[in-house]
Amino acid sequence: MDAQARSMEETGAGRVAYLDNLRWFIVILVVVMHLNVTYGGNGLWYYKEQAGYGPLSGLMFGLYGSLTQAWFMGLICFISGYLVPPSLERKGTLPFIRGRLARLGVPMLAYVAVIHPLTIWIAGLADPAAPDMAGWYAHYVVSLDFLSSLGPLWFLMLLLILSVAYALWRAAFGGPARREHGRAEVRHWWVAAVAVVIAVSAFLLRGVVPAGQQFIKPLPGNFMQVGFFASYVVLFAVGILCRGHDVLDGIDHRFGMRWFRWTLIFGIPLWFLGIPASAIVAEAHGATPDIGAFFGGFRWQSAFYATWEAFFCVGVSLGLIVLFRDRFNGHGKLARLLSRTYFGVYVFHPPVIVAGAVLARGVEMPPLLKMYVMAAVLVPLCFAASLGLRQVPVIRRYFT
Template identity: 40%
Template sequence: MGAENNKPRYLYIDNLRLVMIILVVLIHFGVTYSGIGGWYIKDVKELDTISYVVFGLFQSFTQAYFMGFLFLISGYFVAGSYEKKGAGKFISERLVRLGIPTLIYMLVVNPFINYVLLGFTWDRPIFAQYYLKYIISFDFLGSSGPLWFAFALLIFNLIYAMIRLQTKDKVPKGAEELPGTGKMVLLGFIIALVAFLIRLVQPIDTSILNMQLCFFSQYIILYIVGIKAGRYDWFSKISYRTGRRWLLAALLPGTLIWVILMLAGGALSGGFDLYKGGFHWQSAGYALWESFTAVAMSIGLIGVFREKYNRQSKLTKLLSDNSFAVYMFHAPVIIGVSIALLPIEMYPLAKFLLATAIGLPLSFLLSNYIFRKIPYLKRIL
């Protein structure tokens, strides 16, 4: 997930990655206290209209771009890494840096969550029986939790390496100008169309081996765009002015369009299933809004952060260094916090803020002082 060389000009990407990881934690707390989406634990009875709208907007807007953006910036460094290391070292390093964390989550973290944190009842089987069934049934293959991203990225990287081997390392030469507004709009349309078609058979909230294919048109296409952007150094060509314009477009008219889309489509009256997939105008409209949000936020964040946030304080660097470890281990931490807060009756939004105020810093503290101190883990975190 990291840049191959932590050069000063890439500090803005480290900062962006940190922001995305923080959003991952916030999203999972959001699901816990809104009940919207899937997560290990939910602490919600019934949402009032204000909570429903706030959680819905936050989760919809964040989901619309943040994981696709991580694939984009991951793709940005792929070609350079491959050319520097060669196919063999590139593949072996990816297997270690992405494959081993995924296996650790599948084989250690997920069983710990389900058996210890969520399964503490008198009638549960002894651990050996539970774990043996978990392995021989191959349930672990669909139990990657948040590490589905590392698993998917590993697959993408291996496919990239195979393509490079087949083409005998032939890559485009010369320069290519940064695509203009028209091509970016077309990109949004393409992502939306493919997403709409996928959701006819794999709607939102469905998955295969913990992979939500309903979002993969965005992930695959932005990963490919990231590779091309790295080849032609497009990120450095996005001006602050351009970035700010795209960012404002996503935040202001983009939010207004979301509100209109929800009101017109009946989301507040329990009709959100129509947005998830199927041959409905709500599904098409949602895919279109989501895809343009992903494109606009990606361009906007890169342009703004490269100009304004291409530096790190000691605290920011410390947090950035721990971002992948937080991503890997935040699930049991925030689930533990959520369980501890179960007896407390609070307004959903207030409880979300309280849990976040506890769980987010705790995740970074445990990462820095425990998880990254474990000898072998330190090598991959």
Template identity: 35%
Template structure:
């Protein structure tokens, strides 16, 4: 999404800087994000504008909750990793002033548009399901300055991360030499995973998952910060493009083994109450397990997907190239599109899983088409 827009636009500096696999992965995970929010609409846990079915322990509810829980462990972290990976090259191309200008344009303007237009529009659309007037709700949002970034919290976070990185880079005064050292050892990766889990646990003692500070859920930011920093460190040596097959296999296996541990612990606790306390944060076994479970799952899935997509999509066909070009815009516009699709057939009785799949699929298709139309506007094309 916003994460690799600079990379795609880096064609100005030479097509060799493009990476078809990373472009395709970014596009695919953007569509996964649409399905993630569709899952929340129909029974998963999470914040969203319109929820048609409340979370429950029904089969569909459990499956959708599991789907979103696993997604949350890695997919936004992947975006931060890729964003960090393309941050140093963007600075090298543009210089300090150009780097700031690019970030403000490509992240700040979409963030402002979402605040002032897409958030009140989506909220007003969602309220029509409760019989309220679209126009009256939209006007109310404006009159009372009820603005939020929605999914564009990601752009907000990237602006903060980019500013911190820029200060560090300027204080360093000289660019780091190209790092051609080997990909980090498994021992180093294990240490990073454990430190990230510990940091997440400590952060959630103060800001449990679900608590917003300046529109940011800081309880998730241990992994986001770690992965953004890792991306920056990996850039000079192009580590993400040189993932050793043994490391990928090992950590992907670890991720698959770890994946069922958290839901199994939740099921055991429901039956026997042996893991007291909320997993969102606190001094309790569930919070410890959740904090350390996430980075183990994230590392394996991220390495596995990066390796797979770069092997499978070294060269993009027309569809994938088009999808990659539209991905950031799909990310920006998907909330009102998804909410609109869900509301359009809210009175149709159908199983939750079927609604989840159909609503997500139709929303993805519509977002793809709308993004294509919007990119024909030169001003929009220059920004995204």
């Protein structure tokens, strides 16, 4: 079976097996990321377990957080952009927009109305000072706080905006249909150019909104961190371009894996070297080392982090695409089950893992070990919950 036939193995309704497999793999990493915040304390999440740990555990929490944050949401934006053009061409502009509004809007409404308040209530069970939920909910609605309480579903809001913008652009200006220009052969300088565009965009954006800073105002459930959006927007657009030129089908396996290997070989040591290098420079100038300098402002540390993150994102994403295309491009029973339930896991996992963390809060265990033990328990539980909820027709329609 040639590369095109392998990569375009359909799984119903225009789905592609290896892209489905990549998405459920990324959703698993998202759930583990939120457990990383739960037990490591770095990041935004509903419930954090207050426990001390040493510098080695802190390094490992930071390593997982930084290395996954650098690429996983950018890659899923790329996949989303890659799948938009054929859907738009098949449906037409207005039906496509209506479909996006339903497909992405209904889960967002359900989240702000039910799932976010439920998660707040569950997290409050571990806090004696938690507010009365009836009064909290009334204020939540009247104050319009629900408008910025999408939790992890900020990603659906971003996809909705980007998808509708692309549909309107195509309606106004037209554009090349898929495969109109034939298959393009990816070159090294193309990949590097995408990384440079992401790096420059991220550096400029973070001069205004630092990475990790909440957008609008600090609220429980407001996880929209605009400082990370450069890679998401750029890779969504690159995904659209790749679809139009059949790029994914033509990427040589060795080409993609070469980028993957060299990204890991150089990228991980560079991550370790960045902070001490900043500390040495700061001390040489009589200043106090500030890790926040990496996340925003027009400083060399921010430029370093934006560049590292961009190349790490592009290299890892390219490698995983060819790896899954050529090695994991099928739907066995387990993969088919995970592909049908990963979207539900993404939407419903917050109350599940917060409930698990609250129930296990009395279990004494090193925080890093506890994170992985809880992941082994709660990730399957999230998929089981998504599978069970899938039996409800309205959930099966909008959440799978």
